Amino acid sequence: MSELMTGAELEERLRELGARRYHSLHPFHRMLHGGECSKGQVQAWALNRYYYQAMIPLKDASLIGRCEDPALRREWRKRLDDQDGDDSRPGGLERWLRLTDGLGLDREAVTSTRLLLPATRFAVQAYVHFVRERSLLEAVASCLTELFSPQIITERMSGMLAHYDYITPDILLYFDKRPPQAERDANFALEWVKREARTPEQQQAVIDTLAFKCDVLWCMLDALHHAYVTPGLIPPGAFVPEAADG
């Protein structure tokens, strides 16, 4: 087993792993940001990604539900506030539905999740189960992909606005809010795991967790790519774009 790392060394290992395995490197993301997707492909992405958005509060509440430290519970509750909103303010999930509305998707078809790719469902559920079943350290560490999300979101907003005429700022509200939230949350979680991972085995568990989470995100794009790009083999029962999309 390796030696105990300093917090800075652990952070460097995590950032290096993200640089190799974060889903910003996936060809589907490059297509999406670069204006190479058909409208049907953008719809398929938004419809499948909705399920990830919808399960995030369950994942976060499950973490809070097994956490004995009130300070950590309070900090983590901000994520529920952000994603579920309140009476006066729509949350991230509601803002995601403005995107799917704006893309012309039927809201019931989206929220019922009946048109999902099965691989989307299985990957997202793997994430939820991971947070429920693994150690609290691993549950916290599983959000660390947020370290890399502000950059991808910024690229996505500018790329999508530039390339698709049906994408307007009002349907991209979700992405407006996310970078500062993700930065706050990721920095908190990073400092927490640097402090709480006190053995080489625990530090390795943090690194393995980030690899697992990168796999979840990568798997979701693989499934979109296989179904809607190459070879374009849509699994039985999943969303089928209209033939005449733009």
Add this chain to the structure above:
Amino acid sequence: MSELMTGAELEERLRELGARRYHSLHPFHRMLHGGECSKGQVQAWALNRYYYQAMIPLKDASLIGRCEDPALRREWRKRLDDQDGDDSRPGGLERWLRLTDGLGLDREAVTSTRLLLPATRFAVQAYVHFVRERSLLEAVASCLTELFSPQIITERMSGMLAHYDYITPDILLYFDKRPPQAERDANFALEWVKREARTPEQQQAVIDTLAFKCDVLWCMLDALHHAYVTPGLIPPGAFVPEAADG
């Protein structure tokens, strides 16, 4: 909600669903049986399918572990006997390893599961979680894909023996035993769900369960197809066939 069906009508619906969605219809299976796979593709299939084999006893034990009927527990225990074997007789899992050995895969690399496609892991875990978390009726119904497996296994054995010179009868021992076991198990489960699904809602749950299970198997082949056939995009960390395979 629809009317209560007779047992025979429910069976017809299940068989009709299998005829449309069982993974025997997936292009990867047609390649595998038809002799169009490279050795690396056959290895990737066997290595990934190992994880399914390895989790089957956990799935079955979880079902027994929530079943209050001793007769059903006894019947279901045959599956543990078959897959795990005993001191005098190797089980299905051990026989699967003769296949991966025979294909030249390192046994530790296979059993560690570190080279799996993430989608394989997520799909198989979805199956295990389904059996642990859904009703006992749904847990039992989730094995009903076995209704269709004797035929696919027979096609697979004859196709693989005919087309690949490195496939010999002694490494296909697994498939020798499976058809009569699967037939016995599937017939038992079919009669059980026909008897125990007493409302239209329960009958629909049985049908939905078979669709879910078909999705699990289909998703595993989609992932193999995307990584190793078209477009051949292997996810970071997964098995990479040797370049010079046959």
